[in-house]
Amino acid sequence: MNDDKVKSLKVRRSSRLTGFYQESPDRRRARLVESRWLAPEDAKACEGLAGFDESCADVMVENVIGLHGLPLAVALNFVVNGEDRLVPMAVEEPSIVAAASYAARLCSEGGGFTVVADPPITTAQVQLLDVPSLTTAVRELRARAPELLAEANALMPGMCARGGGARELEVRLLDSSTLVVHLHVDTCDAMGANLVNSLAEDLAPRLAELSGGRAGLRILTNLADRRKVKVRARVPSGALSSERFRDGGAVRDAILEAQRFAELDVYRAVTHNKGVMNGVDAVLVACGNDWRAVEAGAHAYAAREGTYRPLTSWWKGPEGELCGELELPLATSTVGGAARTHPGVQRALKLAGVTGAVDLAGLAAAAGLATNLSALKALSTDGIQKGHMSLHARRVAAEAGASGELVEIIAERLSRERVYRPERARELLAAEVARRKGGWR
Numbered sequence: 512m513n514d515d516k517v518k519s520l521k522v523r524r525s526s527r528l529t530g531f532y533q534e535s536p537d538r539r540r541a542r543l544v545e546s547r548w549l550a551p552e553d554a555k556a557c558e559g560l561a562g563f564d565e566s567c568a569d570v571m572v573e574n575v576i577g578l579h580g581l582p583l584a585v586a587l588n589f590v591v592n593g594e595d596r597l598v599p600m601a602v603e604e605p606s607i608v609a610a611a612s613y614a615a616r617l618c619s620e621g622g623g624f625t626v627v628a629d630p631p632i633t634t635a636q637v638q639l640l641d642v643p644s645l646t647t648a649v650r651e652l653r654a655r656a657p658e659l660l661a662e663a664n665a666l667m668p669g670m671c672a673r674g675g676g677a678r679e680l681e682v683r684l685l686d687s688s689t690l691v692v693h694l695h696v697d698t699c700d701a702m703g704a705n706l707v708n709s710l711a712e713d714l715a716p717r718l719a720e721l722s723g724g725r726a727g728l729r730i731l732t733n734l735a736d737r738r739k740v741k742v743r744a745r746v747p748s749g750a751l752s753s754e755r756f757r758d759g760g761a762v763r764d765a766i767l768e769a770q771r772f773a774e775l776d777v778y779r780a781v782t783h784n785k786g787v788m789n790g791v792d793a794v795l796v797a798c799g800n801d802w803r804a805v806e807a808g809a810h811a812y813a814a815r816e817g818t819y820r821p822l823t824s825w826w827k828g829p830e831g832e833l834c835g836e837l838e839l840p841l842a843t844s845t846v847g848g849a850a851r852t853h854p855g856v857q858r859a860l861k862l863a864g865v866t867g868a869v870d871l872a873g874l875a876a877a878a879g880l881a882t883n884l885s886a887l888k889a890l891s892t893d894g895i896q897k898g899h900m901s902l903h904a905r906r907v908a909a910e911a912g913a914s915g916e917l918v919e920i921i922a923e924r925l926s927r928e929r930v931y932r933p934e935r936a937r938e939l940l941a942a943e944v945a946r947r948k949g950g951w952r
């Protein structure tokens with residue numbers, strides 16, 4: 512672990528930053544510096560795309576013609592395994608960051624998020640076709656597993672030196688002449704796609720020979736079900752009450768009804784899970800991870816029992832509290848790829864104090880449980896549009912030139928009128944400014 516990581520783990524900081532959302536990006540960066548979440552030079556570098564230029568982009572993908580940006584934000588109020596964390600999010604959809612921060616605050620009332628994660632196992636598949644005798648092939652492959660694992664390890668001395676390496680060889684039957692061999696590899700802080708793909712290609716001829724058949728595809732599986740993360744949280748029912756919904760127990764029960772809806776209906780389950788992935792993906796994008804791989808794995812995992820189901824579950828705890836859990840495969844990386852080439856990704860990982868791939872997976876899962884909770888609470892009480900429209904109103908007010916407390920005042924008037932046009936925001940702003948100057952009686 513490098514010095515920065517050790518330092519960031521030792522400093523006690525609060526992830527609750529009151530009024531943060533009302534400040535300018537400049538002021539927010541200053542607060543992160545004041546509260547020791549960001550070093551001054553990193554705060555400066557967060558402006559624009561500092562450090563990420565065409566030469567970085569040009570080594571990442573092909574045919575680069577420019578750069579493409581997304582907002583980088585931080586979700587607040589996260590306490591994960593007892594530690595306050597800021598959660599970086601890069602996302603185009605309004606209200607996801609607010610939703611994550613809001614639910615994280617509710618969960619902090621119950622002690623925050625508890626994460627348990629599998630070791631970082633990535634799995635390669637080798638398809639074996641035209642196998643003459645499945646029984647003989649399976650027996651042979653299983654008997655040779657120790658030597659095949661040793662061969663695999665000899666092909667990755669660097670990974671073995673870092674504590675990773677091939678852990679298990681599994682043989683699965685697909686049809687009367689097809690087998691698939693799974694090679695499970697601990698890839699430490701890497702997602703390990705390139706590594707296990709190379710291993711699969713290198714070992715395939717030997718596997719084909721042992722099976723008496725021929726090798727077909729050699730590629731990792733994105734159903735990383737040996738690399739799962741489980742996150743739990745509880746919210747005292749009192750914390751669920753609001754001015755309009757005073758009975759927290761009734762809000763909890765409405766959330767449980769929403770959960771039941773997702774359990775009964777695939778059309779709802781997929782939207783429910785979209786709300787989970789809102790949080791997970793935003794963290795993965797900020798941290799330069801392969802969110803498509805995680806998406807594919809998450810949805811396959813959701814359908815593992817033959818029916819597509821919600822990835823989270825919510826239930827009533829012994830003290831009447833709302834309890835929730837999210838479990839999903841989450842293959843992350845904090846080395847190589849964008850973590851090596853993209854300075855913005857490096858800053859996001861540093862800001863979040865990420866100690867490795869497993870830690871990042873836990874943070875992303877906590878964000879997913881949080882965005883799901885926020886969505887279920889909003890949907891089962893006020894409806895989702897109220898929060899969306901008030902965020903929209905704030906944005907229209909700011910774009911019309913309002914700043915400081917005027918943003919809230921103009922946004923509140925736009926929301927009351929249910930008119931969100933920029934011209935109306937400008938009119939309201941001009942009137943309020945004039946009134947304050949005493950020009951209005």
Ligand code: MEV
Nearest residue numbers: 782783785786886887895
């Ligand atoms: C919108 O991005 C996500 C929601 O549709 C999730 C849900 O319905 O649970 C609000």
